[in-house]
Amino acid sequence: MATPKIKIAPSILASDFSKLGEEIGLVIEGGVDMIHVDVMDGHFAPNISIGPAVIASLRSHSTVPLDVHLMITDPEEFVEDFANAGADNISFHIEAVRHPLRLIEKIKTLGCTAGVVLNPGTSQDEIEYIVEAIDMVLIMTVNPGFGGQAFIPEMLEKIKYVRAMLGDRDLEVDGGIDDKTAGDVIEAGANVLVAGSYIYNSDSYMEAIDQLRVGGEA
Ligand code: DX5
Ligand code: ZN
DSSP states (O other), X not given: OOOOOOEEEEBGGGSOGGGHHHHHHHHHHTTOSOXXXXXXXXXXXXXXXXXXXXXXXXXXXXXXXXXXXXXXXXXXXXXXXXXXXXXXXXXXXXXXXXXXXXXXXXXHHTTOEEEXXXXXXXXXXXXXXXXXXXXXXXXXXSOTTOSSOOOOTTHHHHXXXXXHHHTTSEEEEESSOSTTTHHHHHHHXXXXXXXXXXHHTSSOHHHHHHHHHTTSOO
């Protein structure tokens, strides 16, 4: 099987919110493939972040796709707002929905690609019967809620299983991705690397992005 292209998706959660336009401009200059936007409602995840209004503002500043990660309950009620705000991909948590196929259809009808997300404690078996319908799977490598948490190594096995299910479609990982963990997740089969603190806490966003793309430290 051909290895899909490695894509880098900075999470703006770790950026300076007082100058978001500039913060995304810098990583786009650094050659990233998309911007990862973490949406949390204080219910599904123990934190509150941003909503459609911020995404609409970002849309006019971004020349790359906006990858919106919904960590919210009842995502069915909000996908239209996020699509209208300018999301290109919308990913929802399998733990948050009753009828995932219906939601995937709705997201696609709104003109977006659809991703499904698995929390660390959720088995890949939960998506066995919907996998053909989805554009991307996102495997959480930390528990949702905060940037800067430690990568959970048990997720490497899940990445391998899901890669086998997905063929050459995108397999994204999110949480604790840095120059130490990038190589392992790529080797296991991930090809879309979300990174918040590793990129936004570094002295050179560009060097951090390049490091991730080559799988970090040798
Ligand atoms: C966690 C978010 C992540 C987070 C990643 O709830 O989904 O996207 O921002 O942050 P780092 O890269 O710092 O682990
Ligand atoms: Zn995320």
